[in-house]
Amino acid sequence: MPDRLLLVDDHPVVRTGCRRLLASAGPYEIMEADTGSRALELCESEPPDAVVLDLGLPDIGGLELLDRLRRAVPDIRVLVFSMHDDPVFAARALEAGARGYVTKNDAPEELVAAVETVLAGGIYLSRDMAREVAVMSFAPNRSPLQGLTARELRVLAELGQGNAIAEIADRLGVSYKTVSNTCTTIKTKLGARSIRELIRIAVEHRVSP
Template identity: 60%
Template sequence: MNAAAIADTATRTVLLVDDHPIVRDGCRRLLAGSFRVLEAESAETALDLYTAGRPDVVILDLNLPGMGGLEAVRRLRDGDPGARILIFSMYDDPLFAARALQAGAKGYITKNDAPEALMTAIGTVLDGGVYLNHTMARELAVMSYAPRGNPLQTLTPRELEILTLLGRGLAMADIAQSLGISHKTVYNLCTQIKDKLGAKSTRDLIRISIEHHLPG
């Protein structure tokens, strides 16, 4: 973002959602000169803050306690289809970026990217664009045409969310409560996940989640 663009954003609000205080502190220092910054350490708090203040951009970690990041994206977009959400994650796997964009996010940036990349990503999302760095964009393009080598690519964002929560050790009843859906829906989706991944039991799904290092 150039100086003029930054000046234009000075009255805009960013909602920063991350459960690590040190990450929020670093981002706050980076953004404070250009934006009004709100903070939340959970998706549940973020939803309340968004409803109350309608910030211009949400910077959202995928790996959150309680409700996960993908579910938070869906709920934010359900409440406001125009919500501009930028995923800020430690995971550089293009699978997570693809699922985040499918859920409604407008960009994906990793915590290994340079600080100025975060400012560029915010500017892109504010301008109505979609942000991916060149490497991630290229990998997503290759992934879309390549044979499906990663079995998780066959999962929908909702199925990936449930698999992630299973890997965290949540029971089906807890997953249903966290996602705001019925126990029967969770059970049916777990059956679909098993069919797609060739798993025989919930224990197998937990193992797969852990082996693929899903956010947990």
């Protein structure tokens, strides 16, 4: 039987491109989900051999979804496929249990190689990303984002997208007070004095949901 893949991305064009690329590379059975909730449903009802996961989903943050997928299906193999090329996110994804990280700026063959590696039980990073993650591990204070949890990164990313605290609370399904307290914690960790400074940090570091 062909390996079953689940593509999780909220952009139809991206899913279509990935489907065509992977279909030409091997005999895969490919499923699709445009939200984190749908991905969880499919993983529980029709467990895939591997998941190709975008971090920027509209309903559940990518790192949070990664954690929930691994709790739902402990042996699941997840390859993160993201627009974000900051090694902080690659490191976070690996720490959260991802088996690989590929950016949407990488060559198409990188995605194919990553899927094949993950399906074979390996871990995949592009050469450049692997080098940056390795360098970062020897300089743990290089990025101020490294001390943030997955939820704090998501809130910071939402601030950088121009969303107000009330909007973020609605998107995350939590209370206004929870998001406000999270912002206070982020300010303490990053040495910021205001929400405006958090927004600047999010933009400067290109933090994405």
